[in-house]
Amino acid sequence: MIREGSDQNEWRYVNSEWNPADDASRSKQSERWRTGPGFLLKEECFWPAEPAHMSNSVEGLEVRREIGPKRAQVCQTISFRVGLDCIQTGWHKIIHHYSKWIRLLRAVAQRMTYEVEIASLEKGSTIRVSSSLRKLKPILRNGLLCVGGRLSLANIAPSERNPIILPYKGHLTDIVIQYYHERSNHMGIMYVLGLMREKFWVVKGNAAVRRVLGKCIKCRRVHGRVIEQQMADLPPDRMESGKPPFYRTGVDLFGPFFVKRGRAQIKHWGVIFTCLNMRAIHWK
Known part of the structure; x- marks a missing residue:
């Protein structure tokens, strides 16, 4: 709309010091928001000079184009460049190795964290001693890094024998934990x-689940701290010094209790006397 209603030669540079639009964004009270910058009242030779690195060309400016053949061509160009980068970095083989997108996400998340361990297992060698996964004795199953262990002969599902390893931190790990949290x-x-753990083994799982559940809005509302009522100041009767016990006394009557005497039942009441100063109690 601005480009159609004006000419490119009418556009001029205004620095932040003289730009009245910056006053509104910075909550400043200024009259030039209504009148404009003061240099507009002067001759054009006194206007701010345009920086040398700026040009009048519209090429390279961010312009939102309408959906059409040109935009489709740009998307095809971007897709081609992304595909080329995947081929050059080795990700092209990984993307086309999996037939399901969820397995692809797991594999990408693993390779972003445990690329060295996966490369060692693909070569048939053992992982390094300093690796955080060494105690899990990891194996590769369908291209995914899984827990090894000693349950290969157990009569349980394969996903339980060899759960998929997920890193401690990562967006995929967080959404998997959130899914099981909402499912339960x-x-x-x-x-x-x-x-x-029926399907996944998260490194430092206890801490990872605690971190994600701590951000759950619904749980924070339900298990939030209850607001405690602040007690009022003590009355003067409870703060007198040098007075004997039961000088200020509170009385409470409770009952009745039915006490059997012979064949009859008699009502009895209890009385509690409390000293307001030292909290001594006398009961009858």
């Missing part, structure tokens, strides 16, 4: 962790 109707840390 917002249960606690250990319950969510037990559900996840």
